[in-house]
Every structure is written in C-alpha cells, then in structure tokens.
Amino acid sequence: MAEREQKxxxxxxxxEEVVEDVPAGSESGDALKAELDDxxxxxxxxxxxxxxxFVKSYIQKGGQ
Amino acid sequence: MAVNKxxxxxxxxxxxxxxxxxxxxxxASSLLINSYVGSDVGSVEDRTAPVAxxxxxxxxxxxxxxxxxxxxxxxxxVETHLVNAVLTNGARYYVDHAHPELSTPECRDALSLxxxxxxxxxxxxxxxxxxxxxxxxxxxxxxxxxxxxxKGNSYGCHENYxxxxxxxxxxxxxxxxxxxxxxxxxxxxxxxxxxxxxFTARDVPYQLTQRAEHFEEEVGLETTLKRPIxxxxxxxxxxxxxxxxxxxxxxxxxxxQTATLLKVGTSSILFAMLEDGAYDMPILLDQPVDTMxxxxxxxxxxxxxxxxxxxxxxxxxxxxxxxxxxxxxxDRHGLxxxxxxxxxxxxxxxxxxxxxxxxxPKSVAPWVDWLAKQRLLEGFMDRHGCDWDDSRLRALDLQYxxxxxxxxxxxxxxxxxxxxxxxxxxxxxEPPADTRAFFRxxxxxxxxxxxxxxxxxxxxxxxxEDPLRRVPMLEPNRGTASHVAAILEESASVAELLDKLGx
Numbered sequence: 001m002a003e004r005e006q007k008x009x010x011x012x013x014x015x016e017e018v019v020e021d022v023p024a025g026s027e028s029g030d031a032l033k034a035e036l037d038d039x040x041x042x043x044x045x046x047x048x049x050x051x052x053x054f055v056k057s058y059i060q061k062g063g064q
Numbered sequence: 065m066a067v068n069k070x071x072x073x074x075x076x077x078x079x080x081x082x083x084x085x086x087x088x089x090x091x092a093s094s095l096l097i098n099s100y101v102g103s104d105v106g107s108v109e110d111r112t113a114p115v116a117x118x119x120x121x122x123x124x125x126x127x128x129x130x131x132x133x134x135x136x137x138x139x140x141x142v143e144t145h146l147v148n149a150v151l152t153n154g155a156r157y158y159v160d161h162a163h164p165e166l167s168t169p170e171c172r173d174a175l176s177l178x179x180x181x182x183x184x185x186x187x188x189x190x191x192x193x194x195x196x197x198x199x200x201x202x203x204x205x206x207x208x209x210x211x212x213x214x215k216g217n218s219y220g221c222h223e224n225y226x227x228x229x230x231x232x233x234x235x236x237x238x239x240x241x242x243x244x245x246x247x248x249x250x251x252x253x254x255x256x257x258x259x260x261x262x263f264t265a266r267d268v269p270y271q272l273t274q275r276a277e278h279f280e281e282e283v284g285l286e287t288t289l290k291r292p293i294x295x296x297x298x299x300x301x302x303x304x305x306x307x308x309x310x311x312x313x314x315x316x317x318x319x320x321q322t323a324t325l326l327k328v329g330t331s332s333i334l335f336a337m338l339e340d341g342a343y344d345m346p347i348l349l350d351q352p353v354d355t356m357x358x359x360x361x362x363x364x365x366x367x368x369x370x371x372x373x374x375x376x377x378x379x380x381x382x383x384x385x386x387x388x389x390x391x392x393x394x395d396r397h398g399l400x401x402x403x404x405x406x407x408x409x410x411x412x413x414x415x416x417x418x419x420x421x422x423x424x425p426k427s428v429a430p431w432v433d434w435l436a437k438q439r440l441l442e443g444f445m446d447r448h449g450c451d452w453d454d455s456r457l458r459a460l461d462l463q464y465x466x467x468x469x470x471x472x473x474x475x476x477x478x479x480x481x482x483x484x485x486x487x488x489x490x491x492x493x494e495p496p497a498d499t500r501a502f503f504r505x506x507x508x509x510x511x512x513x514x515x516x517x518x519x520x521x522x523x524x525x526x527x528x529e530d531p532l533r534r535v536p537m538l539e540p541n542r543g544t545a546s547h548v549a550a551i552l553e554e555s556a557s558v559a560e561l562l563d564k565l566g567x
Contacts, residue, residue: 035478036439036443039440039443039476039477039478040440040443040444040447042476043440043444043460043473043476046463046470046471046473046476047456047459047460047463047473048459048463048471051455051456051458051459052455054459054462055214055455055458055459055462057080058078058080058208058213058214058215058462059213059215059217060078060079060089060162060163060212060213060217060219061089061161061162061163061217062161062217062218062219062288062289063076063160063161063162063163063217063218063219063220063288064076064160064161064219064220064222064287064288064313
C-alpha cells in the first residue's frame with residue numbers, strides 16, 4: 001500500500017510550489033512569530049471578559 | 065451523465081442575547097430577521113418587501129430509499145408559522161426550530177457559493193445591528209456561525225447538490241460516506257473538548273470538527289436526532305423526473321472561504337464523476353460512524369482507518385485516491401458540470417491542502433479552520449501559561465465564530481479571502497446571474513408588491529384580478545440572466561412579464 005500511495009503524491013514541482021507559495025499570511029521564522037504576537041495582543045483585547053460565564057451561558061436548543 | 069452541479073448551503077446560526085438573563089431563542093431569531101427585512105442597514109435601498117415563503121411544495125419527509133424507509137423514521141417537520149422571508153438575492157431567511165437560518169440562492173458552482181455564503185455572513189452582521197434598535201439599552205443579539213454549543217446540542221450547515229435522477233441512490237451512499245468522513249481533515253472548524261459520552265476533555269482536548277460527534281447512523285431521514293452521515297431526504301425542489309437534490313447534513317459551517325470552496329467543490333466533482341460512471345475504484349469504510357468520530361479526534365492525521373476489505377489507510381491517503389480518480393474523470397469528461405474555472409481552482413487547492421496536511425499542517429492554517437483556530441489556541445496557551453481546561457480557551461473557541469466584525473476571531477486569524485467583501489456586499493441584494501435564483505431575485509426587486517409568495521421552484525403573482533398566477537421554476541438552469549434579463553427589463557408590469565413569459 002505504501003508503494004501505491006507513493007505514486008499518488010503530487011509531482012515534485014507542485015510540492016515546491018507549496019513551499020514557495022504557501023497560503024497568504026504564512027511567512028517564516030521571526031516574521032511569523034511577530035505576526036502571531038500581534039494577533040495574540042489583539043485577541044487579549046477583544047476576547048470576552050468573564051470567559052467562564054460566557055461559555056456557560058452559551059446554550060443552544062438543538063437544531064437540524 | 066453529469067448534470068450541472070447547482071449548489072446551495074443552509075446555515076443554522078447559534079444565537080444569544082447578551083445583557084439579558086431571560087430571553088427566548090425563537091423570539092430573538094424572529095426579531096433579528098424582521099429587523100433586517102424592515103431596515104436599511106447596509107445602505108440597501110430596496111431590500112425587499114417581506115414576501116412570504118410558499119410551503120406548497122415542501123415535503124421533507126420524502127425518502128430517497130422509497131419503500132425501504134423504516135416505518136418509524138421521524139421526518140423533519142415544516143414549521144409554517146415562523147418568520148420566513150425571501151430576499152432579493154434569491155436567498156431564504158427564516159426561523160428554523162430555535163435558530164435563525166439562511167439558505168443561499170442556488171449557485172452554479174462552489175466559488176459562486178463562497179460569495180453567497182460570505183454575503184450571508186454580512187446579512188447576519190447587518191441583522192445584529194438592525195436588531196439592536198429594537199432591544200433595550202445594554203442588550204444585544206449575537207450570532208455565531210458554528211454547529212454546537214459544546215454541551216450536546218448541535219445545529220447544522222447543510223449542503224445541497226443537484227444530481228441526475230437516473231443515478232441510483234444506493235451508488236451515492238458509498239462514495240458520499242467515504243468522502244464525508246475523510247474530507248473532515250480540511251472541512252473541520254475545530255472544537256475544544258468532546259461531547260461524546262465516554263470521552264472526557266482529557267481524552268479529546270481539541271478536535272477537527274464541531275459536527276462529527278453528533279452523528280450516530282450511516283444512512284437515514286432524520287436531521288435532529290440519530291443523525292445519519294448520508295441523509296435520504298428526497299425533496300428535489302425541481303423536476304423530480306430529471307433531478308435529485310442530495311441534502312448533506314454531515315459538514316461543519318466554515319469561516320474559511322477556502323474550506324467552503326473545498327467542502328462544496330470536492331463533493332461536486334466527486335458526484336459528477338459518479339454520474340459519469342467514472343468512480344472506478346470504490347473505497348468503502350468498515351465502520352463509518354466510529355470512523356467519522358475517530359477522524360475528528362485524530363489531530364495527528366495519521367490514524368489508520370479500516371476499509372471493508374480489511375486493509376487500512378489514513379484519511380489523507382483516502383483523499384489522495386479520491387483526488388486521483390477525480391482528476392482522471394476530469395481529463396476524460398472536462399469540468400463543465402462543476403464550472404470550468406471553479407473546477408480548476410478546486411483541484412489546485414485540493415492537491416495543495418492534502419500535500420500541506422501531509423508535510424506541514426501549519427502551512428495550510430490560512431485555508432483550514434481547525435488549524436487556524438488551533439494556532440490561536442496554542443499561541444494563547446503559550447503566552448498565558450494555561451492548559452486546555454482554562455475557560456478562556458473555550459471562550460476563544462466560541463468567539464472564533466462570532467459574526468460581529470469587532471469581535472470575530474476568525475476575521476483576525478489570517479484566513480485567506482477568495483472573494484472581496486465589496487463583491488459579497490453586492491451579493492447581499494443581487495442574485496447570481498446563472499441559475500433560476502436570478503429570476504426570483506429580480507422579480508422581488510422589481511415586482512415585490514405583486515408577489516404573494518415564493519419558494520425554490522415557483523413564484524405566485526397577484527396581477528390584480530383573480531386568480532393568482534403561479535409561475536413554476538422547475539428547471540434550476542433556467543431563469544438565468546441570459547434567459548430572462550431582457551424580458552424583465554422590458555416589462556413595465558407583472559401582467560406584461562407573464563405575457564412575455566407565456567405563463
């Protein structure tokens with residue numbers, strides 16, 4: 001099975017493309033960490049205060 | 065032969081009234097929708113007079129298995145007394161059970177659907193603003209695009225696919241089951257903890273999907289209890305001699321546009337392949353329900369899944385095999401059925417997302433909700449030195465799905481946009497040009513005062529004299545801009561329009 005799977009993987013140039021052209025927003029190393037830090041700063045700002053009550057009070061009736 | 069894969073999504077949203085200890089979800093949902101329909105939030109000049117939904121053709125109890133249906137299966141109920149509006153973009157906006165629900169207009173392909181799904185997000189966001197005016201100070205209706213309250217209650221994001229009636233339902237079941245179970249690796253929206261009896265948060269601190277744990281059966285008609293992976297509702301909302309509408313209840317609502325594209329696009333491609341008789345190497349899972357749960361619980365993506373021949377394969381491997389067969393189908397049959405440009409984009413993203421999940425899952429976080437959310441959760445844990453049992457992580461998990469722009473964490477998670485919000489804003493009031501939704505939407509824009517009721521496959525007009533005139537729309541590929549735009553443009557009155565249509 002492992003051999004059969006091997007054939008199904010994308011062509012090498014496609015894999016390269018994945019590395020070069022990762023989805024927007026992805027960067028490497030320090031830039032990525034700085035971006036995540038900024039993001040976490042923002043989350044700290046907007047995250048619901050009193051998380052415990054917020055989570056407890058989120059009760060939905062069942063649906064489809 | 066593959067028919068055009070016209071698609072739509074129905075999303076049931078989570079709802080809360082903040083600042084009130086005593087609120088009712090049905091009233092809050094009604095208030096939300098009525099406020100939107102009656103308001104001009106979003107600078108919409110002519111959203112629509114609140115035209116009522118016409119229930120005459122609703123039969124959600126019809127079962128695709130015909131006489132095989134279990135005698136005691138519980139068909140879904142149609143709740144005709146609740147708020148129901150038809151919008152000028154061709155969508156239906158209504159209260160279902162205890163949730164606001166929006167069904168997109170019929171879309172010609174998955175990329176068009178991404179646009180109208182994003183338009184739906186904007187409509188819900190506008191609705192929250194409009195509803196605020198009707199509530200006492202300090203109260204606010206808040207909408208979450210998720211599928212679970214994490215306490216055992218689930219509500220759905222249903223997909224609909226137009227299929228050839230000649231395709232036997234039995235053939236659909238095998239492929240649909242295998243795909244719905246394994247596509248979870250890129251369609252999951254992520255959930256902190258587990259709702260499955262016998263599993264604790266220690267066993268499952270985080271999982272791929274919101275919905276998987278709420279499925280208990282392989283095939284069935286139910287949607288609210290004992291949910292089946294393959295739903296057998298046989299209600300085509302179209303010519304039933306020609307078409308079937310496959311009603312899919314097994315997916316998560318996605319914040320990631322790429323996830324929506326892939327969820328609907330890969331499924332469209334695989335069903336078209338099946339219709340063309342090109343599913344040459346069927347893959348069947350041994351225990352689909354348990355496997356669905358196992359895939360959702362497996363953050364490593366490496367769990368071996370047992371197939372019916374006793375061999376094993378990972379979800380990624382199974383997806384590669386489906387992708388390979390789909391490519392072979394596309395080489396022989398072309399992509400017309402799924403939309404030429406859209407089909408190419410889906411194949412490209414499908415391949416890259418599988419390659420990314422295999423080599424470096426974090427690299428596809430901008431496309432995959434559960435990975436984008438996991439990045440936020442793990443970053444938060446690192447920063448604050450907390451563990452999975454911290455309630456702030458559960459708050460973060462919920463707030464990822466908050467549709468208020470100022471509060472949405474998904475909007476901050478670095479997800480790639482496939483459609484612009486400017487285009488989505490237009491799509492909140494303008495119908496798609498390339499399905500029958502165009503006729504519905506344009507008629508509502510121009511002749512709302514003369515429309516008594518509308519539904520998926522007909523519009524009832526009042527031309528000022530008895531009797532009312534029902535215009536059937538049983539062909540989803542007709543009523544497009546190229547068919548009726550000129551006639552609609554030229555008609556000064558409904559009577560003239562009906563004359564020109566020969567109705």
